[in-house]
Amino acid sequence: xxxxxxxxxxxxxxxxxxxxxxxxxxxxxxxxxxxxxxxxxxxxxxxxxxxxxxxxxxxxxxxxxxxxxxxxxxxxxxxxxxxxxxxxxxxxxxxxxxxxxxxxxxxxxxxxxxxxxxxxxxxxxxxxxxxxxxxxxxxxxxxxxxxxxxxxxxxxxxxxxxxxxxxxxxxxxxxxxxxxxxxxxxxxxxxxxxxxxxxxxxxxxxxxxxxxxxxxxxxxxxxxxxxxxxxxxxxxxxxxxxxxxxxxxxxxxxxxxxxxxxxxxxxxxxxxxxxxxxxxxxxxxxxxxxxxxxxxxxxxxxxxxxxxxxxxxxxxxxxxxxxxxxxxxxxxxxxxxxxxxxxxxxxxxxxxxxxxxxxxxxxxxxxxxxxxxxxxxxxxxxxxxxxxxxxxxxxxxxxxxxxxxxxxxxxxxxxxxxxxxxxxxxxxxxxxxxxxxxxxxxxxxxxxxxxxxxxxxxxxxxxxxxxxxxxxxxxxxxxxxxxxxxxxxxxxxxxxxxxxxxxxxxxxxxxxxxxxxxxxxxxxxxxxxxxxxxxxxxxxxxxxxxxxxxxxxxxxxxxxxxxxxxxxxxxxxxxxxxxx
Numbered sequence: 001x002x003x004x005x006x007x008x009x010x011x012x013x014x015x016x017x018x019x020x021x022x023x024x025x026x027x028x029x030x031x032x033x034x035x036x037x038x039x040x041x042x043x044x045x046x047x048x049x050x051x052x053x054x055x056x057x058x059x060x061x062x063x064x065x066x067x068x069x070x071x072x073x074x075x076x077x078x079x080x081x082x083x084x085x086x087x088x089x090x091x092x093x094x095x096x097x098x099x100x101x102x103x104x105x106x107x108x109x110x111x112x113x114x115x116x117x118x119x120x121x122x123x124x125x126x127x128x129x130x131x132x133x134x135x136x137x138x139x140x141x142x143x144x145x146x147x148x149x150x151x152x153x154x155x156x157x158x159x160x161x162x163x164x165x166x167x168x169x170x171x172x173x174x175x176x177x178x179x180x181x182x183x184x185x186x187x188x189x190x191x192x193x194x195x196x197x198x199x200x201x202x203x204x205x206x207x208x209x210x211x212x213x214x215x216x217x218x219x220x221x222x223x224x225x226x227x228x229x230x231x232x233x234x235x236x237x238x239x240x241x242x243x244x245x246x247x248x249x250x251x252x253x254x255x256x257x258x259x260x261x262x263x264x265x266x267x268x269x270x271x272x273x274x275x276x277x278x279x280x281x282x283x284x285x286x287x288x289x290x291x292x293x294x295x296x297x298x299x300x301x302x303x304x305x306x307x308x309x310x311x312x313x314x315x316x317x318x319x320x321x322x323x324x325x326x327x328x329x330x331x332x333x334x335x336x337x338x339x340x341x342x343x344x345x346x347x348x349x350x351x352x353x354x355x356x357x358x359x360x361x362x363x364x365x366x367x368x369x370x371x372x373x374x375x376x377x378x379x380x381x382x383x384x385x386x387x388x389x390x391x392x393x394x395x396x397x398x399x400x401x402x403x404x405x406x407x408x409x410x411x412x413x414x415x416x417x418x419x420x421x422x423x424x425x426x427x428x429x430x431x432x433x434x435x436x437x438x439x440x441x442x443x444x445x446x447x448x449x450x451x452x453x454x455x456x457x458x459x460x461x462x463x464x465x466x467x468x469x470x471x472x473x474x475x476x477x478x479x480x481x482x483x484x485x486x487x488x489x490x491x492x493x494x495x496x497x498x499x500x501x502x503x504x505x506x507x508x509x510x511x512x513x514x515x516x517x518x519x520x521x522x523x524x525x526x527x528x529x530x531x532x533x534x535x536x537x538x539x540x541x542x543x544x545x546x547x548x549x550x551x552x553x554x555x556x557x558x559x560x561x562x563x564x565x566x567x568x569x570x571x572x573x574x575x576x577x578x579x580x
Contacts, residue, residue: 019049019052019053019054020053024046024049024050024053024058025058043062043066043073044072044073044076046062047059047062047063047073047076047077047080048076048077048080050062051077051080051081051083051084051086052080052084054084056081056086056089059077059081059089060089063077063093069100070102071097071102071103071105074093074094074096074097074100074102074108075104075105075107075108075111077089077090077093078090078093078094078097078108078111078112078115079107079108079111081093081111081115082111082112082114082115082118083111085118087115087116087118087119088115088119090111090112090114090115091112091115091116091119091121091124094108094112094115094128098131103135104131104135105137106137106140106142106143107142109128109131109132109135109137109140109143109146110142110143110145110146112128113125113128113129113143113146113147113149113150114146114149114150116128116150117146117149117150117153117154118153120153120154121154122154122156125150125151125154129147132147139168141167141169141171141174142171142173144163144164144166144167144174145167145171145173145174145177147160147163148160148163148164148167148174148177148178148181149177149180149181151163151181152177152178152180152181152182152184152185153181153184155185157181157182157185157187160177160178160181161178164177164178170203172203172204172205172206172208172209175194175198175203175205175209176206176208176209176212178194179191179194179195179198179209179212179213179216180208180212182194182216183212183213183215183216183219184215186219188215188216188217188219188220189216189220189457189459191212191213191216192213192216192217192220192222192225192457195209195213195216195225205232206238207233207238207239207241207244210229210232210233210238210244210247211243211244211247213225213229214226214229214230214244214247214248214250214251215247215250215251217229217251217255218247218250218251218253218254218255219254220450220452220457220534221254221255221256221450221451221452221532221533221534221561222255222452222455222457223255223256223257223452223532224452224454224455225452225455226251226252226255228455229251230248230251230264233248240264240267240268241270242268242270242271242272242274242275245264245265245267245268245270245271245275246274246275246278248261248264249261249264249265249275249278249279249282250278250282252264252282253278253279253281253282253283253285253286254282254285254561255532256286256532256559256561256566256568258282258283258286258288261279261282262279265279271302271304272304273299273304273305273306273307273310276295276299276302276304276306276310277306277307277309277310277313279295280292280295280296280299280310280313280314280317281313281316281317283295283317284313284314284316284317284320284321284565285316285320285561285565285566286565286566286568286575287320287321287565287566287575287576287577288317288321289317289318289320289321289322289323289326290321290323292313292314292317292318292321293314293317293318293323293326293330296310296314296330305338306338307340308340308343308345308346311330311331311334311340311342311346312345312346312349314330315327315330315331315346315349315350315353316349316352318330318349318353319349319350319352319353319356320356320564320565320576322356322357323353324353324354324357324359327349327350327353331346331349331350334346344376344378344379345378347366347367347370347371347375347376347379348376348378348379348381348382350363350366350370351363351366351367351379351382351383351386352382352385352386354366354386355382355383355385355386355387355389355390356386356389358390360386360387360390360392360395363382363383363386364383364395367379367380367383377403377406377407377410380399380402380403380406381403381412381413383399384396384399384400384403384413384416384420385416387399387420388416388419388420388423391423393420393421393423393424396420397417397420397421397424400413400416400417400420401417403417404417408440409440409442411437411442411443411444411445412445414433414436414437414442415444417433418430418433418434421433445537446461447461447462447512447513447535447536447537448460448461448513448535448536449461449513449514449516449517449533449534449535449536450517450533450534451517451518451520451521451531451532451533451534452532453520453521453524453525454524458517458520460513460514460516460517460520461513462511462512462513462516463511464511464513464516467520469520469523472523473516473519473520473523474511474519476519476522476523477510477511477515477516477519478510480519480522480550480553480554481510481515481546483553484546484549484550484553487549487552487553488549489545489546489549491509491510491542491546492509492541492542492545509540509542509543509546512540512542512543513535514533514535514539514543514547514560515543515546515547517533518531518533518547518550518558521533522554522556528555528556529556530556530557530558530559531556531557531558531559532558532559532560532561533558533559533560533561534560534561535560535561535562535563536563537562537563538562538563538564539560539562539567544567544574544578547560547567547569547574548569548572548573548574549572550569551569551570551571551572552571552572557569557570558570
């Protein structure tokens with residue numbers, strides 16, 4: 001019977017030192033003194049621990065004193081530098097390995113491709129992809145999964161999908177990489193579609209899958225799928241750590257279920273600043289400013305230090321709820337209590353807060369006096385929105401023209417300026433702005449709305465006729481708007497292009513994307529069920545007015561998440577109290 005080998009005292013000393021630089025240096029010194037300083041296995045372990053200790057400089061020095069490094073040493077270094085985010089060094093060690101005529105293994109490729117993904121080094125990653133084929137690892141599952149991740153992270157989703165589709169066997173890691181790639185690049189519908197395919201093929205999702213799918217559900221407002229994933233997490237007994245818990249909070253708040261989000265938040269054992277911020281932000285986007293401020297104060301009392309993103313969340317909540325005094329105090333505490341310098345987003349929140357509250361002079365003074373450097377375009381955009389809201393057309397024109405000088409290619413500025421001129425009765429200036437847009441080939445951003453019905457997501461754009469049930473949708477919407485007019489609704493046609501006739505303006509308003517989505521939702525859902533829509537742009541004033549009436553004549557709750565916040569319509573009222 002073969003005797004079991006025990007680690008040498010020197011190896012044990014390295015294990016005991018662990019990833020602590022000073023202790024490692026002491027052990028290294030003893031190795032040199034004892035004559036073991038050239039042992040390849042001991043030096044390899046020492047290098048590995050040096051990377052784990054975060055001292056890439058020490059690891060580099062050690063490496064360059066080792067004559068003729070072998071494949072095992074290179075693989076260890078490439079793997080460890082990749083694992084501990086020394087991505088450039090990982091690539092450099094790989095290059096040195098290739099120049100030393102040492103053939104990389106599948107472990108080498110998995111690690112170095114991950115480093116290329118972290119560096120967004122597309123050109124280099126493609127070169128290494130060719131090395132993969134040359135070395136015969138083109139069908140290796142781990143290497144293929146890393147290539148899917150690499151192409152997804154470098155925004156080459158079509159190539160990522162080709163690699164993914166060609167895999168003879170797909171691990172959960174590969175599925176996760178592709179789903180995450182879609183979600184992180186804004187293709188939430190494709191992410192959920194791939195997840196449905198994963199389920200159909202009986203591939204068991206893990207907690208990482210759930211995090212990506214929950215984020216995609218948050219983008220789409222897909223509460224049905226999001227709730228299913230939550231139930232799956234519970235059924236599988238997954239540990240709801242900070243990452244998974246925060247994903248659930250984001251999903252529920254962005255799908256209009258803020259109470260469910262709070263249930264998840266309260267059930268979490270570990271809560272960090274990200275989770276606190278997610279819940280504060282969730283309250284803010286629903287207009288629950290008081291609850292957002294209360295939670296912010298609880299967070300401080302809990303001893304969790306707020307960061308810059310936390311302050312954006314709570315200041316935005318104050319802006320949307322008209323909590324001006326609270327907003328002032330919180331803004332001042334950034335620098336005074338936490339030593340944090342306010343950035344562009346904090347300035348935008350403050351201008352937005354003053355502007356929404358009708359304090360236009362204070363908002364303008366804040367821009368001129370508090371923001372010492374040149375104000376960012378987003379600050380002026382917030383100021384312009386306030387001028388439009390409170391019909392201060394003179395100041396609005398001044399701000400809009402200033403915006404056009406700093407961001408001449410932004411179509412939103414032209415649209416806003418055109419609307420302000422129109423409301424002020426300056427039709428000659430409206431025509432001028434329209435002509436400028438035509439000359440510069442600047443087009444309005446296309447608005448669209450999505451709705452989830454029977455766990456499928458449907459997308460509508462203005463005047464959309466691509467849906468197979470278009471005839472029924474339009475017929476029902478026409479009947480619905482007639483009922484609204486009988487109840488007192490009057491189209492606010494000043495928000496549509498002013499060069500068209502009144503009847504054409506009303507037609508354009510009637511078939512906005514959110515109205516089409518609502519009509520479809522009402523047709524396809526049970527009586528009494530709430531309708532929930534996600535819109536990519538800010539809802540127009542006419543749709544906001546019309547949906548109040550729709551909620552009355554259909555006796556339904558209608559929830560709209562637009563670019564800025566949530567609107568809960570019920571019984572002819574909106575949760576924003578017309579303050580958005």
